[in-house]
Amino acid sequence: MNCTDCRDQAAAHLEHLLDPEAEAALDRHLADCRECRDYLATTALLHGRLVARAAAATEIALASPVMDRIQTGRTPHRAVAPAARPARWWLGLGTLATAAAAAGAIALLVLPRESKAGAIDVMNRGILSTAQLKTVHLQGRMRTPPADNFSLILPRADFTPIELWKELDGQKRWRVEKPGRVAWMDGQSTALYRRSAHEGSRFPIAARSAFDTDWLHHVADIETTLTNGLQMAQTQGWKMELSRTTDAAGGVHQLVTIDVPSAVPEGDYVYNKFLPGAATRRCFQFNDQSGQLEALQIYLRDQGDFRLVFEATKIDYNQPFADKVFAPELPADVTWSEPAAPGTPSSAPIDPKYVAMTAEQAARTFLEACARQDWPEVQAFWPAPLNDRRKESLAGITSVIDIGQAFSSAGYPGQFVPYQITFKNGATKQHNLALKKNPRTGTWYFDGGL
Amino acid sequence: MPLSDQDCILRCRNGSPEDYRLLVERYQGPVFAFVSARLGDRTLAAEAAEEALVRAFFALHKLRNPAAFHAWLLGIAGRVALEFQRARFRRKEVPAADDAIAASASHPGAEDDDSALDEAIAALPDAQRELILLRYFQNLSCQEIAARQRLPLGTVTKTLSRAYAGLRELIAARENQSSNLEAIS
Numbered sequence: 348m349n350c351t352d353c354r355d356q357a358a359a360h361l362e363h364l365l366d367p368e369a370e371a372a373l374d375r376h377l378a379d380c381r382e383c384r385d386y387l388a389t390t391a392l393l394h395g396r397l398v399a400r401a402a403a404a405t406e407i408a409l410a411s412p413v414m415d416r417i418q419t420g421r422t423p424h425r426a427v428a429p430a431a432r433p434a435r436w437w438l439g440l441g442t443l444a445t446a447a448a449a450a451g452a453i454a455l456l457v458l459p460r461e462s463k464a465g466a467i468d469v470m471n472r473g474i475l476s477t478a479q480l481k482t483v484h485l486q487g488r489m490r491t492p493p494a495d496n497f498s499l500i501l502p503r504a505d506f507t508p509i510e511l512w513k514e515l516d517g518q519k520r521w522r523v524e525k526p527g528r529v530a531w532m533d534g535q536s537t538a539l540y541r542r543s544a545h546e547g548s549r550f551p552i553a554a555r556s557a558f559d560t561d562w563l564h565h566v567a568d569i570e571t572t573l574t575n576g577l578q579m580a581q582t583q584g585w586k587m588e589l590s591r592t593t594d595a596a597g598g599v600h601q602l603v604t605i606d607v608p609s610a611v612p613e614g615d616y617v618y619n620k621f622l623p624g625a626a627t628r629r630c631f632q633f634n635d636q637s638g639q640l641e642a643l644q645i646y647l648r649d650q651g652d653f654r655l656v657f658e659a660t661k662i663d664y665n666q667p668f669a670d671k672v673f674a675p676e677l678p679a680d681v682t683w684s685e686p687a688a689p690g691t692p693s694s695a696p697i698d699p700k701y702v703a704m705t706a707e708q709a710a711r712t713f714l715e716a717c718a719r720q721d722w723p724e725v726q727a728f729w730p731a732p733l734n735d736r737r738k739e740s741l742a743g744i745t746s747v748i749d750i751g752q753a754f755s756s757a758g759y760p761g762q763f764v765p766y767q768i769t770f771k772n773g774a775t776k777q778h779n780l781a782l783k784k785n786p787r788t789g790t791w792y793f794d795g796g797l
Numbered sequence: 798m799p800l801s802d803q804d805c806i807l808r809c810r811n812g813s814p815e816d817y818r819l820l821v822e823r824y825q826g827p828v829f830a831f832v833s834a835r836l837g838d839r840t841l842a843a844e845a846a847e848e849a850l851v852r853a854f855f856a857l858h859k860l861r862n863p864a865a866f867h868a869w870l871l872g873i874a875g876r877v878a879l880e881f882q883r884a885r886f887r888r889k890e891v892p893a894a895d896d897a898i899a900a901s902a903s904h905p906g907a908e909d910d911d912s913a914l915d916e917a918i919a920a921l922p923d924a925q926r927e928l929i930l931l932r933y934f935q936n937l938s939c940q941e942i943a944a945r946q947r948l949p950l951g952t953v954t955k956t957l958s959r960a961y962a963g964l965r966e967l968i969a970a971r972e973n974q975s976s977n978l979e980a981i982s
Contacts, residue, residue, distance in 0.1 A: 358957035362939055364950065390961050400914055401933035403833045404826035407843065413821045413850045417814055565812065575812040583810070583858050610810035612861070623811045757863060760803045786924045787948055 348376040353383045357390045417582070483567045484666050485511040487643075487659040494527020494543050496795070498559040498621045502647055502654045509657075511560075512672050513567050518553070520673045523560040530558040533673040540677055544737050547681045562623045566659075569631070569640050584608070591635075599635035604628060606648070611758035616779070619647055624758050628653060639664060684731035701727055701790040706753035709791035710764035710780045717744040718768075728782075730792045741797075743770050753782075761794055801923060806863040809854070817854050824867060825850065826934030828874045831915045835878040836885075845881045849874040867926065868919040917967035925960035932957060 353376050359365045360373060377384050488506035491499050497509075512522045518534035530539045538549035539558040548558075556564040565572055579585040586606040593599055610624035611617055619625045625647060632642040645657040704712065709728065716724035720742050726733050733741075751765030761783035769775050781795040800808070800819055808816035828849055833842035853870050860869055918929055931942045939957070943950045 354962060355955050355958045357961055358939070359951075359954035362954065364939060364954060389965070393961055393964060396914060397929065397933045400830050401826060401936070403830040404934055407825055407829045407846070409825040409829070409843070409847050409850060410818050410821045412847050413825075413854075414815070414818050416847075416851050417817060417854050561808070561813075562811070572812070575814060579812050579814070582814075582855050585812075607812065608858070610807050624807055757861065758807060760801050760864070787952060 348372050350376075350380060350383055353377070353380070354386060357387055360387065361391060361394050480515050481517075481665050482515060482668055483511070483513045484663040484668075485513075485563075485567050485659050486661040487511075487657060489525075489657040490655075491525070492527070493525055494541065496559050496621070497523060497525065497528070497530065498562055498623055500620060500622055500625060500647060500656050502619075502649075502656060509563070511563050511567055512668055513564065514668065515568070519555065520668075521556070521560075521564065522673055522675070523558075523563055524675075529675050530560055531673050531675060532557070540675065540681065544740070545678060545681055545734060546731055546737065547677070547683045548731060549683060559621075559623075566629070566643055566645075572631075579607075600641070601633040601635060603631040603633070605631075611756065615758060616754065616756045616763055617758040619649060621758070622657065627656075680734075682732050682734035682737075697788050697790060698727070702788070704791060706762035706764050706782050706791060707750055709782055710753075710766055711747060711750045713791075713793060714744060714747045714750075714766060714768055714780075717741045718746050728791060728793050730794070743772075745769050745771055748775065762791075763796070802866045803863040806857060806860065806866060809857055814854070817857075820866070821850050823930060824870055827867070827915060827918065827930065828870060830934075831871055831874050831912065832878040832881075834912070835875075836881055841881055841885070845877050846874065848881075849877040852877065864923070865919075868916070871915060871919055913968050913971050914964070916971065917964045920967050921960055921963050925956055925963055928953060928957050929960050929964075 353373060356365060356369065356373055360370070365373065377387070487509050489509045490501050490504045491497075491507050491509070492501060492504065493507045507525055509525045510523070512520075514520045520532055520534050522529065522531035524530075527543055528539060528541050531537070532553055532555075534553055536549055536551050537554040537557045538547060540547045565575075585608065588602075588604045590602045590604070591599060592602055605628070607625075607627045607629060609618060609626040617624070622645070626649070628646040628648055630642075630644045630646070631640055633639065634641045640659075640662060642662075643657075643659040644655055646653040647656045701709070713725065713728040716722075716728075720738070722733055722738060725738075725741060729737075746769045748767040748769060749765075753762045753764045755762055759781065761781055763779040763781055765777070765779050767775060767777045779796050780793070782791045783794045784790070785792050800816070802820065802823075805816045805820050809820075825846060829842055829846040832845040832849065833839060836842045836845060849870065853873050856873070860866065862869075918926055921929065927946075928942060931937045931945070932939065937945065939950060939953050942948070943953045946953070
C-alpha cells in the first residue's frame with residue numbers, strides 16, 4: 348500500500364468499513380509512515396469538526412415554510428419587523444371564489460383595468476376544465492431534428508411532427524414521440540428508444556418526465572403551466588398578458604401570452620438552442636365555451652425577431668388510451684442500457700488514465716479511437732453498450748484534424764470541446780463535442796455533438 | 798440519480814418553482830448551521846435560514862454560475878444574519894455596537910463559528926460536496942448513501958476520503974490567507 352491508497356481509505360477506516368485484511372494492510376503502512384499517521388489523525392479531527400457543525404442543524408426542516416412562501420408569492424421581508432405581506436394569490440384547484448380572487452390579483456399585475464373580467468373568466472374556466480381532465484393527446488410540430496434530443500431547436504429547420512399522450516390521473520403514464528425516437532413511462536419504468544441506432548435506455552422508476560421531454564409535459568399540464576407562469580411573473584419578472592380575440596366566424600378565444608426569459612446569458616453557447624431555457628413567447632389559446640386549451644404556439648425570441656418553433660396542431664382531451672400506447676412496438680434486437688450508469692459499468696475496473704484526462708484529452712482520445720475503430724476504447728466514453736449499428740456510424744470518422752480548448756456553459760453541467768474531423772467520404776466536420784463526467788467513475792462520457 | 802444543483806436551478810428558471818424544494822432540502826442544514834453560528838439563537842437562526850433560502854429563490858435569475866449555488870447561498874445567508882443581528886441590536890436585545898456586530902458576523906472566531914469549514918464545503922467539487930452534505934447534514938451512513946445514490950460502497954468512501962483531503966487543503970489555504978492579512982494589518 349502506498350500513501351495515496353492509504354489516504355483514499357481514510358473514510359472507510361474512520362467509519363470502520365474496511366474488511367480485516369484491508370485494515371491489516373493499512374495498519375502495516377501506518378506502522379512505517381509517520382506522515383500518514385498524522386494525516387489520519389488530523390482527518391479524524393476534521394470528521395469531528397463536521398459532526399459538530401452538522402449537529403447544529405439537527406432536525407431543521409425548512410422545506411415547507413420556504414416553499415409555502417415561494418408558492419404564495421410572499422416576497423422576502425425584513426427580519427424581525429416584517430412589513431405587511433401581500434395577500435395570497437396562488438392559483439390552486441380550490442373553490443371558484445379562491446380562483447377568482449387569485450386571477451384578479453394577477454389581472455392587477457399585468458392587465459389594463461378593462462381586461463380584468465376577461466382574465467378572471469379565462470383563469471376560472473381554464474382551472475375548472477383542467478380539474479376534469481383525465482388524459483391529454485397533443486399532436487404538434489416543432490423545428491427540431493427528427494432523431495435528436497426532444498428539446499433541441501433548429502430555428503431554420505423544417506417542422507418535424509411530435510406527439511404526446513399523457514394521463515393526468517391514475518398511473519400518470521405518458522409517451523412522447525417524434526420520427527427518430529420515442530420515450531415513454533408505463534407506470535413501472537421509463538424508457539427511450541432511438542430508432543436509427545436500435546439503442547434503448549430504461550430505468551425501473553415511474554418518472555413524471557424524462558429524456559428532455561419536461562417542456563412538453565409542462566405545456567400539456569395547463570394548470571401547472573398557468574400557476575407557474577403567474578408565479579414567475581411575480582417573482583422572476585416574466586411578462587404575462589391576457590386578452591380576448593374573435594375569429595372570422597365570430598368565435599371568441601381567450602389568449603394567455605407568457606414571455607419566458609432565457610435561463611442562460613445571451614452569448615452562452617446553449618443560448619436559445621434548447622426549448623427549456625430559451626427566450627420564448629408562449630401563446631395559449633383557450634376555447635371561450637369550454638375553457639379548454641385549443642391551440643398553443645411557442646415562438647423563439649431573438650433580438651426582437653419572433654420565429655415559430657413549436658405549435659400544437661390538435662389537442663384531444665379525455666380520450667381513452669389503450670395499454671399498447673405505453674408499450675411501443677420495438678424490434679427484437681434493441682441494445683438496452685441503464686442511463687444511470689454511463690460509461691464503464693461500476694463493477695468493471697476503471698483505467699486510471701481515463702479518470703486523469705482533461706476534457707480535451709478525452710475528446711481527442713475518443714475521436715481517435717473512433718477513427719482507428721478501437722471499440723474497447725470508444726466504449727470507455729460511450730454512455731451505452733455499443734452495438735453494430737452504432738459502430739458502423741462511428742466508423743465513418745477517419746481522422747482528427749484539430750481539438751480546441753474546452754469551454755463551459757451556464758446551461759450545461761459538462762464541458763464542450765471544439766473539434767474538426769474528417770469522414771470516409773472526404774467531408775470534414777467542425778463542431779463541439781459535449782462531454783459529461785460520470786460521478787460514479789470520474790471519467791468523461793460522450794453526451795452529444797457528433 | 799438526484800438532480801444536480803444546476804439542473805434544479807435551470808428547472809426553476811424554466812418555470813418549475815417546485816424543483817427548488819430539492820435545493821432547500823439539500824442546503825437547509827448547512828445554511829442553518831452557518832447562520833446559527835452567527836446568531837447563537839436557534840429560533841432566530843431558523844427564521845434567518847428560511848429568509849435566506851426564500852431570498853435566494855427570488856434572486857435566482859441573478860445567479861450567473863449555477864455551479865456555485867452553495868457559495869452564493871452562503872453569501873446571502875451571511876447578509877441575512879447580519880440584518881437579523883442589527884435588528885436584534887436595535888431592539889436592544891444585544892448590548893453591542895453596530896461595528897462589533899458587523900465584525901462578529903463577517904469574521905470567524907466566535908466560539909462556535911466555523912465559517913472556514915462552511916466555505917470549504919461550498920468550494921468542493923459537486924460530487925464530493927454532495928456526499929459531505931448527505932453524510933453529515935442529512936446524517937446518512939455510507940451504506941445508506943451508497944443505496945440512495947446507487948453507487949458502490951467503495952466509491953462512496955473513496956469520494957468521501959477525497960472530500961476530506963479537499964477540505965483540508967481549502968481550510969489551510971483560507972487560514973494562511975487570514976494569517977497573511979493579519980500580518981499586513
